[in-house]
Amino acid sequence: VDGTGAEDQAARRDHTRQAYDRLAPVWSSTTDDGPFNGWLERPALRSLVPMPLTGTRVLDAGCGSGAQCEWLSAQGAEVVGVDLSPAMVAEARRRCRQRGTFLVADLGEPLALGPRSIDGITCSLVLHYLRDWTGGHALLRHRAPPRRVDGRLAPPPLRPTATR
Numbered sequence: 001v002d003g004t005g006a007e008d009q010a011a012r013r014d015h016t017r018q019a020y021d022r023l024a025p026v027w028s029s030t031t032d033d034g035p036f037n038g039w040l041e042r043p044a045l046r047s048l049v050p051m052p053l054t055g056t057r058v059l060d061a062g063c064g065s066g067a068q069c070e071w072l073s074a075q076g077a078e079v080v081g082v083d084l085s086p087a088m089v090a091e092a093r094r095r096c097r098q099r100g101t102f103l104v105a106d107l108g109e110p111l112a113l114g115p116r117s118i119d120g121i122t123c124s125l126v127l128h129y130l131r132d133w134t135g136g137h138a139l140l141r142h143r144a145p146p147r148r149v150d151g152r153l154a155p156p157p158l159r160p161t162a163t164r
């Protein structure tokens with residue numbers, strides 16, 4: 001879908017959701033040990049996350065099947081995972097053994113989270129799906145002022161092949 005109108009954007013979002021619903025059952029098994037996600041992107045992102053996370057609430061925006069949520073949780077964070085794909089959210093919930101809060105939501109829309117209720121946000125390989133980044137900026141309204149962590153937004157570089 002190449003258009004820029006609201007209908008085209010809705011169609012594009014539906015297409016993305018359907019694609020990731022289909023990928024959800026194999027996402028963890030094909031990315032955890034893959035050279036791009038498992039070896040490069042995830043270690044790079046994790047190296048940017050300020051420690052310690054104990055007592056913090058961290059949003060993983062576009063959480064997929066929950067690899068980052070699981071890691072954040074293991075570091076002591078209370079995790080909120082959000083993704084457009086219901087099947088990905090189901091995988092993330094299962095992977096994290098119900099630890100954390102998981103929501104099906106479009107990051108292009110306001111999230112049902114309280115203002116300043118989040119200490120930090122991670123977002124891996126997702127922003128290139130949002131044509132309008134206003135929603136992404138709106139994500140920041142959920143972020144609390146720096147507290148136990150320095151409240152750093154740690155977006156990894158976008159995957160070059162997926163940027164426009």
Ligand SMILES: C[S@@+](CC[C@H](N)C(=O)[O-])C[C@H]1O[C@@H](n2cnc3c(N)ncnc32)[C@H](O)[C@@H]1O
Pocket residue numbers: 013016017020031037061062063064065066067082083084085088105106107108123124125126129130
């Ligand atoms: C490349 S995957 C990355 C998943 C996960 N962050 C990871 O690193 O394994 C992109 C994810 O973004 C999600 N996504 C795409 N557009 C989205 C949107 N508008 N709102 C929320 N999630 C979205 C997809 O459903 C998919 O799970």
